[in-house]
Amino acid sequence: MAEHDRAGRRDPGPAPGDLAATPFRGDRDRLVASPFFARLGGVTQVVTAGGSGLLHNRLTHSLKVAQVARAIAERLAADPDVAPLLADLGGCDPDVVEAAAVAHDLGHPPFGHLGEQVLDRLARHRFGLPDGFEGNAQSFRIVTTTDTRGPKAAGLDLTAAVRAAVLKYPWTRLTHPDPHPRTMADPPRGAAEPPESPGTGSAKFSAYVTELDDLLDCRAPFAGRIADWQQTVESSVMDNADDIAYAIHDLEDFHRIGVLQHAPVSAELSRWERGRAEFAQLSDTELAADRRRPGRSLEALRRRLHLRDGWMVDDDAFAAAVTRVREDLVDALLAVPFDGSVAAEQAFGAFSTGWTRRLVAGVHVLADPPTRSGHVLLACDQWHEVQVLKFVHRRFVLLRPDLALHQRGQARLLTSLVEALDQWLADPYEADRLPRRLFDLVELAHDEYSELAKDHPETLVGPRGEREVSVPALARGRAVIDFVASLTDGQTVSLLDALSGRESRFWSDALVL
Template sequence: MSDPREERRSLGAPASSFDLAASPFRVDRDRIATSPFFARLGGVTQVVSASGSGLLHNRLTHSVKVAQVARAIAERLRADQRFVESLDELGGCDPDVVEAAALAHDLGHPPFGHLGEQVLDRLARHRFALADGFEGNAQSFRIVTTTDTGGPSAVGLDLTAAVRAAMLKYPWTRLHHPDPHPRFMSVPPRGATEPPEAPGTGSGKFSAYVTELDDLAQAREAFTGRLADWQQTVEASVMDTADDIAYAIHDLQDFHRIGVLQHAPVAAELSRWQSSAAELGWLSDAEVHERGPGHSLELVRRRLHAKDAWIFSDDAFHSAVARVRAELVDELLATPFDGSVEAEQAVARFSARWTARLVEGMTVVPEPSTRSGHVVLGGEQWHEVQVLKFVHRRFVLLRPDLAMHQRGQARLITSLVEALDQWLGDRHEADRLPRRLHDLVELATVEYEALARSEPGVLVGATGDAPHGRDEVHALARGRAVIDFVASLTDKQAVSLMEALSGRSGQPWSDAFVL
């Protein structure tokens, strides 16, 4: 007799004659891997543009590695008899599901990495009055449920409920769903709090727009009674943790390769904190903000202590700093990368050793903190990932040369959105719009007209004003279409399209309209 729960997890469109696999979850994986939205990730920045060098991860190679790690975690947990019963009670942990979700998790990532995400969110909220704004996770969910056309129904990819649910790192919308919204919890889930610089705007992270509310509810239906409405599924938790592991390890590997991550400053920061931890611990918050080796790491320690008391330990943090100092700083970074066989082997050993260590540390927690999923890193490994992520942020993301480069990219995206919006507003040019943009406007118009009739409250943003009349509803739809269109470009396509729209391109045609 079939399992009703498994039938609900497998709910999606029936397999088509073009699908190569029998398992519905393998069909999902195949549809994601053959999507043009997946292919475009090869041209989307991970942290900085790879510029064809082959030395840096892009969003495609990152996604493949997340899928590799996610599958390894799922297989290890399923093979451990201590966890099998808990995993089944919580809704399942299928390696095919987590692999498919991991491949899909960055489909919505816009040009120029997280910088593009921030700019599109600001423009969506302030220029177009979209209460949802823009969020890369929600955009990924919108692609697989709505804007891709690779599924049998030609609306989304017709993925199973389990895979769609596994993509929901943050299973709520920005402002309205579920009710009560998790941002109001006494200890909100990770990502649910409002950004301190933007009070009243809703959660900083979320995985669905209001246009995909029905898809979110249907994907989560099989987990009703097993999980709170704000909790990740086990499979989403595996994918989320795999993303953290890949980010922590592979980005450091990249910047060692190109000489950005230097031994001396990282060693100075970590060694000073190690030798002066007690002294730094006595400083006030104002004093520890002073620039100086060890101070930035002390700030991280204090933030983790305040936000993640459910797992944080001073002893474990000290041990994590020591391990990162020994294996990253004194071992890997001590010898500059020169492209030799020895250098390549050192990078490979570092990556393999750390990935295996982190995967082996995974465990299942029946009653986790609201700040965690049911699948978590072991305590030692969790602290080590925090220190690795600190090194990446402090010595890569905060570099002034990267900031200067990103400011130019932010201006480009802003100008591109404004130019496309102006083009849409020109009634004399309506017949000459890029076909893809025209189709996205039609799609969003149907969606927003339906929401305005059935649930106008979900269109209300921080101002508290609902759209009035057909023109305002259509303006929202036009804004969402422009955001969808720009988010679907590669870095190069965004640059090429802006050059064409500004008259600087000598070519009458461009590949910028592929998606």
């Protein structure tokens, strides 16, 4: 595929105003200059950093993903054995991959994944938006629609290749493509409906119905090369880089601040290693009966992997991964409490560098991957290691009661802010005093839903056949969700304080995103 075809431009040179010499580098530069990218410095990765500088936020996470993604892409592009396959699949340009990595978290709302869940629930139940809210779809909406820094003042006017690479889950929640990937016998990762919410559509998706034309446009150059539900190679590289960065740096964060403790992690991994055969004999009921005893949660993970990823899981590789993680993370890094010393920082550096190098080296390309994977994937050993690293993070950080307490408060805060803004929009006496950005978002969404109601009313049908035809209601809901999703953690707290009368000072933080 020629570069100008993948770029979606007749002229492969830079757009007017771009400093970079190629369109893909120009895309990367526009993304880095976007205020939506800058705001990620104030958005939670897992817990709010509180200005300490010790924890990753969405900005530092995105920079690490971009670094890892470019390293993978450059290694693949330099391999003559895979070059023909990459060309057949649509190409693997390091600049495209890096740009997609920079963009991949733009849509994350305040308070990380917790905020994503809250806004999705409010979007669907309060505002009747059939496709709700999803961070990946919000990222695509930003780069194609709500950012205004591109030459056309609607989105960033990115090349087709970069837009396609942002689509980690290249389908809408409910309607596209047809047949929808959630109906497949073995759905792609993210495409299945959440087991706790049947009938709501895919758990993960990368485009709302309002951006369906952009999805179709940027995917057109890849028609006949990959299935309509598959990631492009460049998106697959970005996805793997995201997994690698997440698996490593969140563990470092929570060891650094003393949350990830040696004793419980050591007990879990060591007990499973010693009693591997014993645990395998337990029934699911017996395993769940006392699931907090060491070793049982890890055995539950092994069984879930067999159910979900039978195409890859291997018990011997799983056991080897547990041993490697125990040796490198538990016996080496966590065995010495972090004290800020040079030795402690060097231990962090060695752990991060060694694991990143190992995981990147395990990335390879398949011509015909299983539906649960993209064309770019980790080798068997490294795939299992990532699963175990992510397990440690989930079991010993995300499931902590003190984090749950913190997040319940954040959920109430976000809900209250959405309700307050919705009430403000509905007040005819205050309509002319809305924040200008919110007013603009309402107008934008009204135009979008008016066009959909006229030309594609089927996209406004909910998962159970309910039809929402109130364009003003849909527009108001999408605008409020867009507005709140564009705030930082701190702006969210301060704005609710102002709207609740708890803040005596004038609101001075301009809401211009």
